[in-house]
Amino acid sequence: MAIQKTIDPVIRLSQSIVGQRESDALIKVILDDGYLGMGEQVNNFEREIACYLGVPKEWVICVNSGTAALHLAVQAVTKADDEVLVQSLTFVSSFQAISAARAKPVPCEVHPETITINLRDAENRITKKTRAIMPVHYASNPDNLDKVYEFARKYKLRVIEDAAHAFGCTFKKKKIGSFGDIICFSFDGIKNITSGEGGAVVTKNEETAQRIRDSRLLGIEKDTEKRFIGERSWDFNVVEQGYRYHMSNLFAAVGRVQLSRLNNEFAPKRIELAKLYRKQLENVVGLQFLNTNLGPVVPHIQPVRVLEGKRNNLRLTLESQGIQTGIHYKPNHLLTFYNTGGMQLPVSERLYEELLSLPLHPGLSSIDVKKVCQVVIKFMKSS
Numbered sequence: 001m002a003i004q005k006t007i008d009p010v011i012r013l014s015q016s017i018v019g020q021r022e023s024d025a026l027i028k029v030i031l032d033d034g035y036l037g038m039g040e041q042v043n044n045f046e047r048e049i050a051c052y053l054g055v056p057k058e059w060v061i062c063v064n065s066g067t068a069a070l071h072l073a074v075q076a077v078t079k080a081d082d083e084v085l086v087q088s089l090t091f092v093s094s095f096q097a098i099s100a101a102r103a104k105p106v107p108c109e110v111h112p113e114t115i116t117i118n119l120r121d122a123e124n125r126i127t128k129k130t131r132a133i134m135p136v137h138y139a140s141n142p143d144n145l146d147k148v149y150e151f152a153r154k155y156k157l158r159v160i161e162d163a164a165h166a167f168g169c170t171f172k173k174k175k176i177g178s179f180g181d182i183i184c185f186s187f188d189g190i191k192n193i194t195s196g197e198g199g200a201v202v203t204k205n206e207e208t209a210q211r212i213r214d215s216r217l218l219g220i221e222k223d224t225e226k227r228f229i230g231e232r233s234w235d236f237n238v239v240e241q242g243y244r245y246h247m248s249n250l251f252a253a254v255g256r257v258q259l260s261r262l263n264n265e266f267a268p269k270r271i272e273l274a275k276l277y278r279k280q281l282e283n284v285v286g287l288q289f290l291n292t293n294l295g296p297v298v299p300h301i302q303p304v305r306v307l308e309g310k311r312n313n314l315r316l317t318l319e320s321q322g323i324q325t326g327i328h329y330k331p332n333h334l335l336t337f338y339n340t341g342g343m344q345l346p347v348s349e350r351l352y353e354e355l356l357s358l359p360l361h362p363g364l365s366s367i368d369v370k371k372v373c374q375v376v377i378k379f380m381k382s383s
């Protein structure tokens, strides 16, 4: 099918929703405060995240990306060559975070109805070196999380939740991040809330929290505590590899405004639009939605499975109408860097051919969503 590439997308797949309030907050840090590094704004952002989740402030550690959050979490609980079980169908960030910590990501299959990690498959991949499991809350859905924790208890594994999609979601009436072992969030530009770039680790484990807090600031022991009272460390010790992964006051100022908009603005809008997609498209032959519980799940993306080999042409048709779509994700075991010996994961590979993410962000109107659905319905009927 020939398509014209000249049309600018009219309906974008995702978008940062920021405005006057975020801008005012930035200006305030620049003009009134003038301290752009990690200080009062970050301290307050951590406090407000803790308050939102209903956990102690000490559990929350802000960093400069979701990838950094995952990297520090993996480093805190593994040694070189330890193995981490992770679903292959995730953003490459999950894998990069594991390999950056010199551990080995072990790609696992997913359940096709939810794209959560298949624990039976994961069980077959356990070795003496397996140290942790990283469930990914794909499309914000933490569906089998209690089974993941049961599995981790059985095999004495640490759990690092890749909750990049899942800020603001609940599981069995508890907020993601308010329970569990180590939970990593992303606040990149298009996630449920953004701080420009940014992320956070949440953990109740004191030792893990302290290691992560130190390693976000080049491994300088207790530097966070000093910076939050306006001091710096000059005579200090370092006991392990650290990174410059701390969050800046500028990012935190944006994040704080975004957090205050989540419950009343962003979350209800995302849920409403995702419900509308379902209502319009649920009965279309050849389309399949993932099982998800909208409401508790605040969806970051809106994937559908397009069956009968029609995905690519549907994607081109939408594109030709100025509608941007995405493919979340190429399974990581297919990437050269992570392809250990021609490994095959048939379910993940099939999903990679079928998945199509439709536009979803709080800047869309229901008219936009209906327009997308009309194009989808017309294509599916006529092809």
Ligand SMILES: *Cc1c(COP(=O)(O)O)cnc(C)c1O
Pocket (backbone or CB within 6 Å): 065, 066, 067, 068, 090, 091, 093, 094, 136, 162, 164, 165, 186, 187, 188, 198, 199
């Ligand atoms: C966005 C994302 C990350 C990484 O977050 P960044 O803030 O972009 O580094 C990790 N995992 C998944 C599944 C993501 O979608």
